[in-house]
Amino acid sequence: MMTLKKVSMTEKKTGRQLLNELDLAVNPGDKIAIIGEEGNGKSTLLKLMRGRDYVPDYVETSGEVKTKASVIGYLSQQHQVATETMVMDLFPEVDWNDDLLRAMKDFGIDNLYSEQLFHTLSGGEKTRYLILSVLAIGPEMLLLDEPTNDIDLATINWLEQFIKQTTMPVVYVSHDEAFIEATANCILHIELAGRKDQPLHTIDYQDYRTYRDRRLNRISKNEQDIQTQKRALQEKEAKLQQVWQKAEHQHQHVNRADPRLQKKVANLKNQKSRLEKDKANVGELLAYEKESYFSFAYLEDIHRGKLLPLISVAELRNEKGVLSRDIELQVLTGDKVVITGENGVGKSTLLKEISHQLAGKEVGYMPQRYDEVLELTKSAVEFLQITGDADERTEIYTALGNVNFTREEMLQSIGKLSGGQQAKILLLRMIREKKEILLLDEPTRNLSPITNPHLYQELKNFKGTIISVSHDRKFIKEIGTKIYQMTSAGLNVLEVR
Incomplete structure (x- = not known):
């Protein structure tokens, strides 16, 4: 269906090579998960497979990409559409194939020609419509960039079943370990070893767990050497x-x-x-890339079990109207709260409201849209500065190095960095400011499956309080001490651990 021969990718400005002579064959029935640290070129590779015209201009490519697929469906990680775009604009032409009709039925969507503005939809609703727009062109091959971002558990389960059952080849980038474990029959791992200047890639036609165990054994042997x-x-x-x-x-x-x-x-x-x-x-x-390292061990003498102000919302609203009612959430210091629920019910809106109600406390807030709090024209170093002195700058360089930033990436404007790198900057900001309460909206959505297990452990051991929105099943299992489901009627307790 598609072959890649000696494909290489290099950053034009720095000369840093991201990929070196990749040979890959994509055949019907292949479900290939591309994994790796943030900023390693995973999304760029997916765009190259779509076509050279889609490769960003700051990357130079070489090698050969050939495909027999006449129609390739591509799902972008970013929901970049014009403000005036309506849902119907996503469907200029529709191939009413069985995959599309089945997905519409499962999503509960019976109209593709809605005049609702796309930007007014929740993140998960946007992703569902974008999935439908990909299926509507009658693709012979699918390229999916972080397809589980923003969607609820029911839609993730649907997508897993679809990928497992389709005979189309599917190549996707994902951070979601559970999703990769459930769907992939081949792993393509892109790494930058050494000082992030040695491109490595591994192709393993095994499930993710088998690959992960093999990799850990290789790492152990490499470290012994x-x-x-x-x-x-x-x-x-x-x-x-x-x-x-x-x-x-x-x-x-x-x-x-x-x-x-x-x-x-x-x-x-x-x-x-x-x-x-x-x-x-x-x-x-080093024959592998080190995982990113965060440390949330900055709080020591926190009195656990102390009542925080009651979160109370009579009516949760946005521009579409009332989303939920009669919300009450009592949180104790040290709690690790996870809120789940269907797309569009208002989880992100609730987390933003909680940030307002806890104003004045030592609260760190990571929204679903990072640009709400990041200053995109600043560099990571500038954004993380508090005092501005030389010693602090050295600490910032060390912290960014620990999460695999190169010197160039540390000084680059944040707006030019990947979503995963932006997420890391937000987490580092909370650490530097020693926040006692962390409000996290889908915190793992752009981080690699290599980094996330370490982040789970750090957040699990964090002595402060976490209130999060997540559909990441491993995050929920590892972190949550109180799990809530949000509905239009408020919050329901699912589990207390």
């Missing part, structure tokens, strides 16, 4: 130091003009220089 190399260099350095001290003694107390001694000293200097280079290059032996 590096430790062995370090020990060997330490032993070599100790021996060289002994020889050097002896030669230095001779140099000081014997005839300095002795040509043999001069030659010996010069040789030792060369050996020392090579040894220093070898020590500096040990990190280059």
Whole structure:
């Protein structure tokens, strides 16, 4: 259906290579999950598979992409449509195929020609209509960029079943571990090892769990090899130091003009220089990309179980009208609250209302749309600054390095970074400001399945309070101590742990 031969991708400005000579065959029945850290070029690769005209102009590509598919369906990660766009504008022509009709029935949508403005829909409603618009062109192959973003659990389950049952090849980028585990029969892992300047890729025609276990075993062996190399260099350095001290003694107390001694000293200097280079290059032996590292261990003496102000909303409204009524949420310090529910019921609107009602508290807020709180024209370093002094700047560079930012990405305007990188900046901002209450709207939606397990653990151990909206099943399982379902009639308790 599609073949990629020696496909490479390079950032034009920095010369940094994102992908090096990828060979990939996509056949009917393939369900290929592309995974990797944020900013590694996953979405760009998907756009290249769609067609070279869709590749962003800051990336240079080479290699060959051939396809036998006459119609390729593409679902973008970003819902970028003009403000005046109506739902009906997504469907200029419709192929009323069985996949489309079945999806419309399952989504409870019987009209594709609605005059409702697209931007007034919830994130999940937008994604459902975009899925329908992809199916409406009668595709022979699907390219999906973060397809589970913003959609509710029922729609995620539908999408899983659809992907498993369709004979069309499906290539997708996803952060959602549970979704990848349920659907993928091949993993394409894109990594940037070393100092994010060594492009690696792995293709494994196995399910995700098998791939993950194999990778962990490879990492363990690789780390053992590096430790062995370090020990060997330490032993070599100790021996060289002994020889050097002896030669230095001779140099000081014997005839300095002795040509043999001069030659010996010069040789030792060369050996020392090579040894220093070898020590500096040990990190280059990493045959994998390190996961991003966050630390939410900044709170110590927090009194757990203390009542926070009661969240009370008689009527939750947006521009479409009343979304839900009679909402009451009592939260204790230390609670990890997760709110789920169908798309369009107002979960994100509720979280924003909670941020208003808790104003004055030490609250960090991560909205579904990052541009509501990020200053997109600033760099990550500028945005994370509080005092502006030199020591703080060093701390910021270290923190960004720990979440796999390159020097160039640290200084680039936030608006040019990937969604996952923007999410990392918001999380780092909360950490730097030592927020006691975290309001998180789908916090894992743009982070990689390699990073998310570490983030789960950090948030689970966080001593403060979390109120979150999520459809990420692993996040709910790992983090939630109180799980609520939101409906038009308010909040219902699903589980208390």
